[in-house]
Amino acid sequence: MTQTVHPPNSSGKQMLSEQVYAYLRDAIMRGDYAPGDALKPQGLAKEQGVSLAVVREALVRVVGEGLADRLPNRGFAVPAFSDRRWQEIAEARRTIEPVVLRMSIERGDVDWEARVRAAHHRLARTPAFVPEEGEHYSSAWSEAHRVFHRTLLEGCGNPVLLETFDRMWTASELARRWAAQRNPDRDALGEHRRLEEAALARDADTAAEVLAQHLTLTAAALTGCTQRQG
Amino acid sequence: MTQTVHPPNSSGKQMLSEQVYAYLRDAIMRGDYAPGDALKPQGLAKEQGVSLAVVREALVRVVGEGLADRLPNRGFAVPAFSDRRWQEIAEARRTIEPVVLRMSIERGDVDWEARVRAAHHRLARTPAFVPEEGEHYSSAWSEAHRVFHRTLLEGCGNPVLLETFDRMWTASELARRWAAQRNPDRDALGEHRRLEEAALARDADTAAEVLAQHLTLTAAALTGCTQRQG
DNA sequence: ATTCAACAAATAATCGATTTTTCGTGTTAG
DNA sequence: CTAACACGAAAAATCGATTATTTGTTGAAT
Numbered sequence: 242m243t244q245t246v247h248p249p250n251s252s253g254k255q256m257l258s259e260q261v262y263a264y265l266r267d268a269i270m271r272g273d274y275a276p277g278d279a280l281k282p283q284g285l286a287k288e289q290g291v292s293l294a295v296v297r298e299a300l301v302r303v304v305g306e307g308l309a310d311r312l313p314n315r316g317f318a319v320p321a322f323s324d325r326r327w328q329e330i331a332e333a334r335r336t337i338e339p340v341v342l343r344m345s346i347e348r349g350d351v352d353w354e355a356r357v358r359a360a361h362h363r364l365a366r367t368p369a370f371v372p373e374e375g376e377h378y379s380s381a382w383s384e385a386h387r388v389f390h391r392t393l394l395e396g397c398g399n400p401v402l403l404e405t406f407d408r409m410w411t412a413s414e415l416a417r418r419w420a421a422q423r424n425p426d427r428d429a430l431g432e433h434r435r436l437e438e439a440a441l442a443r444d445a446d447t448a449a450e451v452l453a454q455h456l457t458l459t460a461a462a463l464t465g466c467t468q469r470q471g
Numbered sequence: 472m473t474q475t476v477h478p479p480n481s482s483g484k485q486m487l488s489e490q491v492y493a494y495l496r497d498a499i500m501r502g503d504y505a506p507g508d509a510l511k512p513q514g515l516a517k518e519q520g521v522s523l524a525v526v527r528e529a530l531v532r533v534v535g536e537g538l539a540d541r542l543p544n545r546g547f548a549v550p551a552f553s554d555r556r557w558q559e560i561a562e563a564r565r566t567i568e569p570v571v572l573r574m575s576i577e578r579g580d581v582d583w584e585a586r587v588r589a590a591h592h593r594l595a596r597t598p599a600f601v602p603e604e605g606e607h608y609s610s611a612w613s614e615a616h617r618v619f620h621r622t623l624l625e626g627c628g629n630p631v632l633l634e635t636f637d638r639m640w641t642a643s644e645l646a647r648r649w650a651a652q653r654n655p656d657r658d659a660l661g662e663h664r665r666l667e668e669a670a671l672a673r674d675a676d677t678a679a680e681v682l683a684q685h686l687t688l689t690a691a692a693l694t695g696c697t698q699r700q701g
Numbered sequence: 702a703t704t705c706a707a708c709a710a711a712t713a714a715t716c717g718a719t720t721t722t723t724c725g726t727g728t729t730a731g
Numbered sequence: 732c733t734a735a736c737a738c739g740a741a742a743a744a745t746c747g748a749t750t751a752t753t754t755g756t757t758g759a760a761t
Contacts, residue, residue: 255543256543256544256713256714256715257714257715258714258715259543281742281743282742282743283741283742283743291715291716292715292716292717293716293717293743293744294524294527294714294715294716295714295715295716297524297528297743297744298527298528298531298714301528301531301532301535302531302535305531305532305535305536306535313485313486313489313743313744314486314721314722314723314742314743314744315722315723315724315742315743316723316742316743329629329630329631330631332629332631332632333629333631333632333635336570336571336574336629336632337567337570337632337635340566340567340570341566344566399559399562399563399566400559401559401560401562401563401639401642402562402563402566402567405563405567405635405638405639408635408638409631409635412631486743486744486745487744487745488744488745511712511713512712512713512714513711513712513713521745521746522745522746522747523713523714523746523747524744524745524746525744525745525746527713527714528744543713543714544712544713544714544751544752544753545712545713545752545753545754546712546713546753
């Protein structure tokens with residue numbers, strides 16, 4: 242085919258740092274590295290076949306999202322959450338999310354309703370505990386779980402609030418990864434169903450209450466399972 | 472004096488990227504660059520007398536905090552907030568901050584009370600509009616304002632919630648910078664005083680109400696003053 | 702006059718190598 | 732035996748230069 246005038250980024254080819262960033266984010270979230278593990282630019286650069294600058298940029302971004310710690314002149318590491326920090330994250334979620342859920346239920350349109358239904362259906366149909374080859378959790382269920390909770394809130398129509406949810410979810414999941422190893426998730430199927438029902442019935446009071454309780458129970462189930470004390 | 476065993480970071484000398492990052496953050500927040508202005512690594516590197524790598528790292532961090540936009544292969548730029556985005560930020564603040572304020576008032580100890588008093592005193596004594604040489608706002612008042620609002624919430628004792636406040640405040644201030652040029656702040660002295668009084672009286676209902684109204688009024692006063700429509 | 706391709710300049714992204722700091726080991730003074 | 736130091740290896744931070752992409756311009760074809 243003839244080469245038309247260079248369209249910006251037409252080839253879909255993305256920056257190397259973007260790829261490495263995505264790799265690091267996924268690997269850390271997936272639990273490929275243990276909490277406290279050092280993330281050495283040199284090793285990563287060799288593994289990924291890129292230069293230090295690329296790895297460095299990716300690491301800086303990863304730190305910005307709370308997925309890694311940085312000690313100046315001492316390198317990067319996977320964060321090891323304390324029990325205290327895990328509780329703080331859980332508390333922040335149950336402080337904020339019920340309020341946003343109310344707003345979402347008051348504002349969500351029919352399209353939102355449909356997406357809530359779809360997200361719940363998908364979550365309910367995804368087996369929660371089928372760790373595949375070498376994995377210690379189901380990434381499929383984990384993703385469906387995230388989408389369900391996020392979709393519930395998306396009716397609020399406020400990207401800033403949803404960004405806040407995203408950040409807290411990331412932190413929450415990162416902590417859960419390792420807590421869940423010893424203390425697998427309790428069955429929250431009923432809670433999720435009640436959440437969906439209350440949301441679609443536009444019963445903000447019940448929904449907010451169920452969500453708060455859901456978060457409290459999850460936090461309680463996982464407390465005491467994290468790595469080091471804070 | 473003899474050189475003792477290298478203590479980590481003893482000289483207080485910090486990384487170059489840290490300095491450049493601080494410079495960029497302050498310059499953008501201060502309004503040294505106009506919304507939409509390109510942040511060119513080459514120019515910055517020359518200005519700051521450092522290499523591209525450190526500027527690049529600083530820029531990536533700045534983007535991570537929402538203080539700059541990035542278009543792959545097209546560089547970095549100071550974000551130009553739309554009116555819609557400004558309203559979303561304001562709504563997010565009045566959705567979350569009153570709830571956190573309640574928690575803070577219920578939990579804050581005497582030390583917190585003292586800090587609230589001090590922060591309010593400082594804010595009340597700082598003249599709001601004495602733009603110095605070439606400045607279009609008072610950085611002293613702006614900082615006192617931030618500290619007051621943050622201190623009010625610090626009683627909650629939850630770093631995650633305070634981080635959320637920090638992010639929203641940054642975004643809020645960045646948008647306010649340019650809105651305030653045409654539409655200077657209204658006098659919020661009375662509202663701040665009522666906030667302090669309600670907080671110290673442990674009247675969570677009143678405090679949350681005043682804060683919500685304070686945020687609503689501020690948002691209303693600044694709406695319609697941003698750069699481009701969204 | 703308008704459109705599109707080829708070329709040139711500017712800027713972003715990446716790389717390879719150098720400098721700086723930390724970490725680990727062995728040595729010596731007390 | 733302990734503690735402070737010196738030295739070398741490892742890793743982080745920085746730099747200078749190269750490669751790739753975008754942007755602006757020119758000129759020919761329609």
